[in-house]
Amino acid sequence: MGVQTLADAYRLIHAGILAFSRAERQGIRVDVPYCRRARRRLSKQIERLEGEFQASDLYRRWEQVYRGKTNISSNQQLARVLYGVMGFVPSKTTKTGQGATDEEALLRLGVDELSILLQIRKLTKVRDTYLEAFIREQHGGWIHPFFNLHTVRTYRSSSDSPNLQNVPKRDAEAMEICRRALLPRPGHQFIEIDFAALEVHIAACYCKDPTLIAYLEDPRSDMHADMAKQLFMLDTLDRAFPAHHTLRQAAKNGFVFPQFYGDYYGNNAVTLAEWVKLSTNRWRGGQGIELPDGTHISDHFRAHGIKGFQDFVEHVRQVEDDFWGNRFRTYREWRERWVAQYRRAGYLRMFTGFICSGELARNEIINYPIQGTAFHCLLQTFILLDDAIQHLDLQSRLVGQIHDSVLIDAHPSEVSWFEQEVKRIIREDLPAKWDWIVVPLEVDMDEYAVDGPWVKGE
């Protein structure tokens, strides 16, 4: 099957909604007593931190201005106190021109008591956005998160009531508290099967860039390590060294992904410098992260003629030029053709038949097809798994989906079947249905304890 039509897109949505509705009806167990205990514990902790904060100089100034209306969760008040009264200069502003009060902006001020405020923010978020929602939305100890296919401009999905797609994962403390609340059915275990770098694979299908395809076909190649070498001017990169691992992560999250999303070297340079703990001024010796040979990254850069942030920006600009001009030239040419085509036609059509029209910015034109199509691979996989569960009368149940992963409440005897079946689906069914898949797709499986929550360990 080649080009997909709008009717194909409709059929995918239709089957998807039916499969999602079965997951919604199934639901997920919530440990309600745990949620209430955790909520109470967090409230006490927050209260203690508030007391600590109220003893600070900053809070005294705040009270002088707002008196009885003082509200430490008001960022508008905070901005007025910091930037209006105390004379701090905001390092950045919000869209409407107000001095920013997000974590990054507050940390840059170097005011000790603000770290208390940030801790309060984090714990409040966990309590009010997650635990509170689980308690509010549960019925008889079950939540039934919705998965929508009609709300998103890119034809991805969304989730609500509660949203299962934004439960904390990156912050270990927040993750632990929130995910401990969710459990599989007795005698079952959660498994999560996720596509590896799915959007990059889909991008390769659209642009057919030979270099990008080679990276995805050769398991020994490593795009992020190669970019780290170029960005940090190293001949070799050994991931066994913690510093080198950091540099690879920096290249991945501070350059490659942002570039693929449409960012530019100016922003990348700031992020990369932060990753390696270098300032945005001139660099002296012995600054930044320590390298395996005991020297520091600033020594290394200076030896290569980069004496400070300004030089580094210029260097990142050159890396960007090489990235799109040489390394991924075919990708760049696809982007240019794709944008021109949209501007001629007034709409774009994804491989999966979905159409986006209306006023789209350049980055949207490039990102929508990749983001949407990637999700459709997950959706088709979800549908096929749902079919199989019914036809084979399995005990396991699909209970959720997070853009490129499936969450399964699995019977232990069926876990390895799922792993094998998903691999078969992505190797056989998907490429047979969609001949535009020209790179091998891959998945990883995360397995949680039998009768254990949606978090690993202990």
Place this chain on the structure above:
DNA sequence: GGAACTCGCCAC
């Protein structure tokens, strides 16, 4: 008292 907005922050 609710709608619509801003801001911040969680996920991918």
Place this chain on the structure above:
DNA sequence: AAACGTGGCGAGTTCC
């Protein structure tokens, strides 16, 4: 010349 894509949601705020 400009410059990071998609959501949901809570709290605060403003407006009607």
